[in-house]
Amino acid sequence: ETVLTQSPGTVSLSPGERATLSCRASQSVRSDYLAWYQHKPGQTPRVLIYAASSRAPGIPDKFSGSGSGTDFTLTVSRLEPEDFAVYYCQQYGNSPWTFGQGTKVEVK
C-alpha cells in the first residue's frame, strides 16, 4: 500500500497569505496520478487538482498543484476566508488507492 504523508498537520495563516501543502508518497505514484481535495465541515469534499497539476473544472487559478514521483505540493496563492479547510491528497496510480491524513489550514 502506498502511504501518503501530508505536512504540516496544521498550518495557521492569515487571509492574503500563501499556503504551501506537502504530500509525500512512500513509493513512486504511477503516472503522477495524484489528486487534491478540499473538505469543509458539513460539506462534501471537493476535488481541486488531478494528475498532480491539472485543475478540476471550475477551480480558480489560485489553486495549483505540482510535483512528481513521490513528492507533491498544493499551493494556494492568496488565501481567502472560504479557503480555510482541510486539504487531502489522494493517489490513484497504485493499487489500492489511498488518502493522506490531511492538512488543516486555519485562520491565524
Add this chain to the structure above:
Amino acid sequence: EVKVVESGGGLVQPGGSLRLSCVASGFDFSNYYMTWVRLAPGKGLDWVAYINQGGSAKIYVDSVRGRFTISRDDATNTLYLQMNSLRGEDTAVYFCARWNYALDYWGQGTLVAVSS
C-alpha cells in the same frame, strides 16, 4: 444535475451487518467507476473500495477486505456496500463518490455507528 444519495446507515452491534445503498442520477451510471470513502470521527478520509464499469473489478482497502463487498446494479443506477463482521473502527460517515478524472461528485454521506 449529477446527484448521488446514500442511505442505509445506522447503529449496529459489533459483529453485525449493514448494507449501504447509493442511488445515482444525472449521468450515465454504467459508464463510471464508483467508490466508497469513509470519514471516521476525528480522522481523515479513508478510501474503502471501488468497482469498475460492469463490476468485473473490485478493489478494497486491506482493513475491510473479506468483510465488505461492493456491488452495483446498472439497471437501477445503484451502488451497494455490504458490510459484515462490523467493528468499532468501522464507525464513520460513508460517502459514495463517482470516479471520473478524480472523485468529482460525492454524496452527503450516511453514518454508520458500531457500538454495543
